[in-house]
Amino acid sequence: MKLTWRRDLAASLVVFLVALPLCVGVAVASGVPAELGLITGIVGGIVTGLMPGSSLQVSGPAAGLTVLVFEAVRAYGLPALGVLVLAAGLLQVLLGLLRMGRWFRAISIAVVEGMLAGIGLTIIAGQLYAMADVDAPGSGVGKLLGLPGIGGALATPGTLAGIGIGAFTIAVLVLWPRLPERVQIVPGALVAVALAAAGVAAFGLPAETLRVQGLLEAIQPPGADQFARLAEIGMIGTVVAFALISSAESLFSAAAVDRMHGGPRTDYDRELVAQGTGNAVCGALGALPMTAVIVRSSANVQAGARTKASRVLHGVWLLVFAALVPTALEYIPLAALAGVLVHAGWKLIPWRGLRPLWRNHRGEAVVLVTTAVAVVTLNLFEGVLLGLLLAIAKTAWETSHIHLDVHDGGDGPIRVAVSGHATFLRLPKLLDTLEALPHDRPIELDLSRLRHLDHACRTALVGWVERHNRSDTAGVTVDRELQPA
Numbered sequence: 001m002k003l004t005w006r007r008d009l010a011a012s013l014v015v016f017l018v019a020l021p022l023c024v025g026v027a028v029a030s031g032v033p034a035e036l037g038l039i040t041g042i043v044g045g046i047v048t049g050l051m052p053g054s055s056l057q058v059s060g061p062a063a064g065l066t067v068l069v070f071e072a073v074r075a076y077g078l079p080a081l082g083v084l085v086l087a088a089g090l091l092q093v094l095l096g097l098l099r100m101g102r103w104f105r106a107i108s109i110a111v112v113e114g115m116l117a118g119i120g121l122t123i124i125a126g127q128l129y130a131m132a133d134v135d136a137p138g139s140g141v142g143k144l145l146g147l148p149g150i151g152g153a154l155a156t157p158g159t160l161a162g163i164g165i166g167a168f169t170i171a172v173l174v175l176w177p178r179l180p181e182r183v184q185i186v187p188g189a190l191v192a193v194a195l196a197a198a199g200v201a202a203f204g205l206p207a208e209t210l211r212v213q214g215l216l217e218a219i220q221p222p223g224a225d226q227f228a229r230l231a232e233i234g235m236i237g238t239v240v241a242f243a244l245i246s247s248a249e250s251l252f253s254a255a256a257v258d259r260m261h262g263g264p265r266t267d268y269d270r271e272l273v274a275q276g277t278g279n280a281v282c283g284a285l286g287a288l289p290m291t292a293v294i295v296r297s298s299a300n301v302q303a304g305a306r307t308k309a310s311r312v313l314h315g316v317w318l319l320v321f322a323a324l325v326p327t328a329l330e331y332i333p334l335a336a337l338a339g340v341l342v343h344a345g346w347k348l349i350p351w352r353g354l355r356p357l358w359r360n361h362r363g364e365a366v367v368l369v370t371t372a373v374a375v376v377t378l379n380l381f382e383g384v385l386l387g388l389l390l391a392i393a394k395t396a397w398e399t400s401h402i403h404l405d406v407h408d409g410g411d412g413p414i415r416v417a418v419s420g421h422a423t424f425l426r427l428p429k430l431l432d433t434l435e436a437l438p439h440d441r442p443i444e445l446d447l448s449r450l451r452h453l454d455h456a457c458r459t460a461l462v463g464w465v466e467r468h469n470r471s472d473t474a475g476v477t478v479d480r481e482l483q484p485a
Contacts, residue, residue, distance in 0.1 A: 004306045011305035012313030015058055018187040018299045019045075019314060020321065022344070024210065024329060025337040026061040027288060029127060030069040032078060034210055034329060035218035037061045038322045039287040045315015048278035048290065049308055053271030055264050057250075057257040058296035058311045059278055061288040063344045064115075064249050065242070067122045068380045069288060072238050079286075080229060082222035086283025087230060088242035092276025095247065101268030104251045108391040110357075112252055113350050114368040115245070115384050118375025120348030123341055131166035131338040132159045133208065141377050161205045162335035165196050169339030187299070189340050196336035207333040215322050220286030241381040242279075242289050250275045250292035257294070260301045295344075363394045402426040404433045413442035413477075419449035424456035434464050443468070445478045 019041050027037025037060075044059030073081055095101070125143035129136035137146050169192040176188030200207045229235050254266040271292075278290050300310055321328075350357075350368075358365040371387030378386070402420040414437060422430060437443060445465070447453070453461075461478075469475045 005309070007304040007306050008310040009313065011300050011303035011310040012317065014185070014187065014303040015296050015300045015305075015310065015314040016317035016321075017190045019058070019060055019296050019318065021189045021193045021332075021337065021340055022063075022293075022295070023061055023318070024332065025340045025344075026063055026066055028210070028334065028337050029063070029066045029123065029130070029341050030061075030288060031073050032069070032081065032288065033218050034212055035215055035322070035326075036287045038318055039215060039218065039285055040282050040290050042315045042319045042322070043278050043281050043285070043287065044290045045311055045313075045318060047281050047315075048274050049311040049315055051270070051274035051277060052267065053274040054254045054257060054266040054292070055308050056261060056297065056301055056305055056311070057254055057266075057292045057294075058300050058314065059250070059275065059290045059292045060296060062246075062249065062291040062293050063123060063341060063348065064119050065246060065289055065291065066341075067119050067126075067375075068238070068241055068245065070126075071379060072242075076229070076235065076238075079220060079222065080226050080235070081288075082220060082283045082286035083226040083230065084235065084238055084242060084283070085287070085289045086222065086280050087239045088246065088289060089276045089279030089281070089283055091239065091243040092247055092279060093273050094276075095243070096269050096272030096274075096276060099269045101247075101251060101270075101272040104248050104268070104272075107248050107252075108364075108367060108388070110364040110367040111371050111384065111387040111391050112248060113353070114371025114387050115375055115380070116348040117350060117368065117372040118383055119380065120345040121372065121376055123345030123348070127338040127341045127345065128166075131162050131335045131342070133162050133335075134159070144376065161200075161207045162333075162338075165200065165205070165207055165333050165335040166339035166342065168199070169193065169196050169336045170343050173340065173343040193332055193336045193340065196333050196339075197331045200333050201331060205333075207335055210329050210332045210334060210337070212326050212329045214326060218286075221284055222286060237381060241384075243276075245380065245384065246279065246289055246291040247272055247275065253292040253294045253297055257292075257297045257301060260298060263306070363398065367391045367394060396423070397425055400425045402430060404430065406433070406437070413444045414438065415444045415446060417446040417449065419451075421452040422450055422457040423452065423454045427457055427460055430457060431460060431464065434461075439468070443476045445476055447478065 023037040023041040024034045027034045041060040048059045069081070072084055076084070122143065125147060126136050128147060129143065137143050172192035172195060173188050176184065176191065199205065200209070230239070251268055251271065254268065254271055258265055275290065275292065282288065282290055305311070354365065357368065367387060367390050370390055371383055374386045375383030400421050400423040402418065402422050405417040405419070407415040407417070416434070416437070418430070465476045465478060
């Protein structure tokens with residue numbers, strides 16, 4: 001027991017150091033006060049961490065939701081964020097109670113990776129503008145197309161300093177995993193931000209730093225007027241997007257974390273209730289939405305955590321830090337946080353997996369890329385919806401195999417054996433083959449090996465048989481009833 005507590009305590013400190021810059025960075029990238037990211041991290045640790053579901057994964061504000069939160073705040077205002085997150089959390093709880101958690105595992109991996117890739121590209125583009133202290137265009141496409149224009153602002157000292165600080169932060173994050181393991185005990189993100197802050201203070205660089213206020217001042221519970229806005233179609237769509245995307249990301253993270261350790265497996269329905277409860281509390285406090293975050297979760301497992309105590313304690317350390325030394329955050333350069341988010345966005349894009357995916361599963365690669373492009377060009381919700389529809393269409397096409405074996409012995413009837421799944425997707429092939437048969441020969445249609453015959457194909461076959469029998473001297477015999485359903 002004593003050894004377990006030591007490991008959990010050590011792991012909680014590691015997760016705290018990983019979570020601190022990410023909580024702040026995600027909040028800034030989402031266009032909300034930094035304290036709201038800390039509040040979400042605290043709730044994710046203490047509230048969600050105490051609940052059953054997954055024992056070792058850690059929850060908090062996630063880079064994957066920054067685009068959606070930013071758009072929601074811009075469209076409806078910061079006061080509406082609380083009610084959006086609260087409603088999404090309650091929807092998650094309902095889905096968990098209805099035992100829908102396991103169904104999130106059925107979502108196509110290509111769609112999820114495409115969603116994360118699109119989010120990653122949008123984060124990278126947006127944070128490059130923040131790094132250079134330049135106003136970013138509103139749309140994802142505008143951000144990408146406007147990147148070359150950042151060069152025109154390089155003449156100003158503030159822009160040069162910001163880009164330098166951001167580039168330095170990214171360089172530290174890239175090089176940190178290559179250092180000896182004993183050095184990597186301290187998280188790279190914390191080191192990069194600390195070094196950037198020290199450099200700004202030591203050299204007096206003209207870099208804008210973080211502005212903070214107390215936790216209590218940052219809490220903004222939603223008012224009754226905001227609850228009334230839930231009747232708006234746009235608000236409802238945002239709530240559904242928050243709930244579905246955060247649930248999918250959390251449960252995929254749980255599946256990944258389960259592969260990292262030999263402890264108890266995740267109960268997906270309970271985990272969905274836990275995530276929903278955490279989001280409901282975050283919404284009541286006016287904070288950011290949460291998901292389970294694979295970066296913090298993997299750090300927790302790798303640091304030797306054994307029980308949920310480590311993730312609860314990490315929330316306690318965030319609370320202690322935010323309550324006792326919030327002014328320490330004011331030394332953090334915004335460009336350094338932007339660098340942390342650019343690095344996080346880059347890691348969301350599955351660069352290494354694209355080539356083998358294209359080589360072995362080309363259809364999945366098309367779904368991934370299409371989803372990513374749609375997320376960038378449209379928005380997160382519509383992009384994911386388009387990706388899901390494309391994945392369903394691809395699956396329907398691949399499973400709708402039909403084979404027609406035409407045997408013509410020269411004398412007697414022509415025998416046509418149909419096997420597989422006859423759906424409307426294969427109807428042109430079916431009719432083209434049948435209508436090309438001779439009209440002056442009897443035909444035997446064997447459907448005994450047909451596993452599925454949908455209404456469209458059944459109706460078309462009935463029509464073809466009736467036309468053939470009505471216009472030709474030779475008839476068609478079928479081995480099964482073909483009356484339309």
